[in-house]
Amino acid sequence: MVKRKFSSTFWEGVFLFVVSVFGISMSFISHKDFNVEWKLSPYLFPLIISFFLLILSISIIMQGLKDESEKKEKSKIDIKSLLIFGLVCILYLLVFNFLGFVLSTIILLVLLMMLLGERRWWFILLVSVISSLIIYLLFAKYLSVMLPKGKIFWYLGL
Amino acid sequence: MNFSMLLSYFIDFRFILLVLLGSVLGLFIGAIPGLSVTMATALLVSVTYSWSASDAMATIMGLYVVGVFSGALSAILINIPGAPSSVVTAFDGYPLSKRGEANKALKFATVYSFIGSVFGFVALALLSGPISSIALKFHPIDYFLLSFFGLLAVGSLTSKSFTKGLVSAAIGLFVAMIGMDSVMGRPRLTMGIRSLQGGVNVVPALVGLFGMTEVISAIAERRMGAEVSEIKKEKIKMMEMLKHFPHSILYSVIGTFIGALPGAGGPVASFIAYSAAEKIVKKPSRPFGDGAVEGIVASESSNNACIGGALIPMLTLAVPGDAVTAIILSVFIVHGLQPGPLFIKTQPSLFASVLAGGFLGCLFLLLLGLIVAPRLSKLILVPKRILLPIVTVLCIIGSFACNNRVFDVVLMFLFGLLGFVMKKHDYPTAPMVLAIVLGSMMDSNFRRTVSLLESEEHKIAYLFSSPITVVLFICVIVTLVLSIPQTKKLLTKLRIKR
Numbered sequence: 001m002v003k004r005k006f007s008s009t010f011w012e013g014v015f016l017f018v019v020s021v022f023g024i025s026m027s028f029i030s031h032k033d034f035n036v037e038w039k040l041s042p043y044l045f046p047l048i049i050s051f052f053l054l055i056l057s058i059s060i061i062m063q064g065l066k067d068e069s070e071k072k073e074k075s076k077i078d079i080k081s082l083l084i085f086g087l088v089c090i091l092y093l094l095v096f097n098f099l100g101f102v103l104s105t106i107i108l109l110v111l112l113m114m115l116l117g118e119r120r121w122w123f124i125l126l127v128s129v130i131s132s133l134i135i136y137l138l139f140a141k142y143l144s145v146m147l148p149k150g151k152i153f154w155y156l157g158l
Numbered sequence: 159m160n161f162s163m164l165l166s167y168f169i170d171f172r173f174i175l176l177v178l179l180g181s182v183l184g185l186f187i188g189a190i191p192g193l194s195v196t197m198a199t200a201l202l203v204s205v206t207y208s209w210s211a212s213d214a215m216a217t218i219m220g221l222y223v224v225g226v227f228s229g230a231l232s233a234i235l236i237n238i239p240g241a242p243s244s245v246v247t248a249f250d251g252y253p254l255s256k257r258g259e260a261n262k263a264l265k266f267a268t269v270y271s272f273i274g275s276v277f278g279f280v281a282l283a284l285l286s287g288p289i290s291s292i293a294l295k296f297h298p299i300d301y302f303l304l305s306f307f308g309l310l311a312v313g314s315l316t317s318k319s320f321t322k323g324l325v326s327a328a329i330g331l332f333v334a335m336i337g338m339d340s341v342m343g344r345p346r347l348t349m350g351i352r353s354l355q356g357g358v359n360v361v362p363a364l365v366g367l368f369g370m371t372e373v374i375s376a377i378a379e380r381r382m383g384a385e386v387s388e389i390k391k392e393k394i395k396m397m398e399m400l401k402h403f404p405h406s407i408l409y410s411v412i413g414t415f416i417g418a419l420p421g422a423g424g425p426v427a428s429f430i431a432y433s434a435a436e437k438i439v440k441k442p443s444r445p446f447g448d449g450a451v452e453g454i455v456a457s458e459s460s461n462n463a464c465i466g467g468a469l470i471p472m473l474t475l476a477v478p479g480d481a482v483t484a485i486i487l488s489v490f491i492v493h494g495l496q497p498g499p500l501f502i503k504t505q506p507s508l509f510a511s512v513l514a515g516g517f518l519g520c521l522f523l524l525l526l527g528l529i530v531a532p533r534l535s536k537l538i539l540v541p542k543r544i545l546l547p548i549v550t551v552l553c554i555i556g557s558f559a560c561n562n563r564v565f566d567v568v569l570m571f572l573f574g575l576l577g578f579v580m581k582k583h584d585y586p587t588a589p590m591v592l593a594i595v596l597g598s599m600m601d602s603n604f605r606r607t608v609s610l611l612e613s614e615e616h617k618i619a620y621l622f623s624s625p626i627t628v629v630l631f632i633c634v635i636v637t638l639v640l641s642i643p644q645t646k647k648l649l650t651k652l653r654i655k656r
Contacts, residue, residue, distance in 0.1 A: 053332075078377065092554075101555075118543045
């Protein structure tokens with residue numbers, strides 16, 4: 001048997017199909033838990049949207065089946081940089097409360113600029129320190145956003 | 159509307175200063191490719207949380223008006239439109255600047271953007287009253303149909319594939335459903351995550367979809383720089399400049415009308431105005447697409463006229479015309495104000511502040527465009543490797559600020575990723591944003607309609623009792639039918655036969 005290769009459109013359709021089925025079943029289950037008539041149910045509207053999405057997903061699947069032979073030229077994606085970017089952001093969120101806004105943002109800026117290809121280290125340091133300080137002063141002092149000051153300073157007794 | 163109220167803003171020094179602040183921000187942000195007006199407004203929403211509504215409006219209107227214009231700067235100077243609505247400006251603007259006549263192109267863009275914006279705001283001032291009084295007669299079902307029509311229109315106009323546009327809208331509606339239901343207080347689609355019970359805040363969604371998506375796609379595609387050609391100094395006579403005024407009014411009418419339609423906006427308006435220009439201008443200074451100033455006139459006056467147009471349905475019906483007005487709608491909601499048919503009557507001073515901000519924004523557009531714009535070319539070239547990290551931080555802090563919790567930052571990243579994936583697969587994000595903003599209104603009006611219908615004896619007769627409902631039904635059905643690919647094919651076949 002020859003393995004059929006489906007186009008990416010097909011898989012998008014399948015994914016949306018799964019989402020809509022999930023939406024429909026969620027609506028039914030939650031509705032059953034909550035004893036009211038359908039016309040009063042808060043789950044009626046989500047149910048209708050799910051059905052709507054179901055129809056759309058089927059139409060996309062049909063489209064995907066039609067243009068399976070057609071090969072799309074894919075633009076290159078720099079997956080490595082993207083993954084590093086994701087990791088850096090996750091790391092940032094993890095240390096955000098601990099190191100506080102200013103420190104963690106400086107680190108984030110340094111890492112990102114290095115990732116994107118800036119090489120002058122003094123420039124990186126200058127830009128990241130100054131911009132995170134400006135942003136901090138602007139948001140925390142002037143616009144009274146409660147930015148985390150950082151538990152680390154508390155541990156250090158500062 | 160009270161005229162003296164409008165005037166009082168014009169002499170309020172603080173107000174003027176805030177508009178100026180917004181305008182300067184708009185000038186830079188609009189001009190730098192990769193930073194869009196939509197993104198900047200989304201970020202500003204989080205900044206202006208604690209401000210009074212009129213202060214917030216002043217800054218946002220300045221940014222909106224000048225930002226839409228300054229997309230033309232990068233379109234002319236480096237052939238990379240700063241915003242989608244200036245794509246058409248690049249057709250003729252860039253050939254001009256390659257010849258060293260960038261100065262001329264910039265001047266024309268500035269003057270006609272000014273004329274377009276002023277026209278749009280005059281239309282807003284004159285038309286919102288009458289439209290509001292019609293809107294007072296709207297039933298819940300009319301609101302539902304209107305927002306549904308808006309979603310359909312956005313879906314069909316922003317994407318090549320109607321289905322994909324609708325998918326994006328449907329997913330946006332799902333997102334809007336998440337959280338506590340407003341009538342019964344039952345959690346919906348929260349999947350047991352407690353932080354989601356309050357619903358998905360609009361701000362992280364917007365910042366993610368517009369700001370973060372840009373950052374991620376720039377990183378993924380390694381788009382990092384561009385070049386500017388030299389600028390010759392050259393004097394242009396006033397008369398020559400104003401020769402195109404009569405035509406520009408026509409383009410402004412097109413722009414205002416298209417801006418007022420939900421979904422279509424600057425990009426569509428400028429394309430239509432450009433094709434109109436190709437028809438009506440018999441002797442352009444140079445062939446179109448080769449540096450015709452007439453092309454710049456058409457594109458710039460129509461896309462700036464869209465601003466006033468897009469604000470009309472947002473203020474009178476609470477149905478925004480495009481992504482930026484959707485965000486402005488969320489500003490009103492953040493401040494506990496509900497735009498709608500009663501808005502002009504109950505909040506006359508705020509309505510005046512929108513108008514005043516708009517008109518002042520136009521003035522600053524003219525000033526900044528003539529004085530600062532030609533000197534901006536260096537700044538447009540700030541390398542992305544420095545810009546993107548800073549935008550990332552702004553996105554983070556913008557989404558953090560709305561609830562002071564890290565969860566919203568996580569949401570913002572997720573939306574950014576979602577936006578990136580959607581962009582890669584040609585799903586437009588605009589319908590989704592509109593759906594997120596309109597979702598709860600659609601839901602509550604839908605349920606009101608259902609319960610109203612319950613108490614009626616003649617259900618179908620009730621549905622079609624008002625002419626407004628009938629018209630809206632027709633609009634919805636026509637948009638639906640016309641956007642289905644099969645009917646499109648049929649129509650072109652018929653045309654060929656003829």
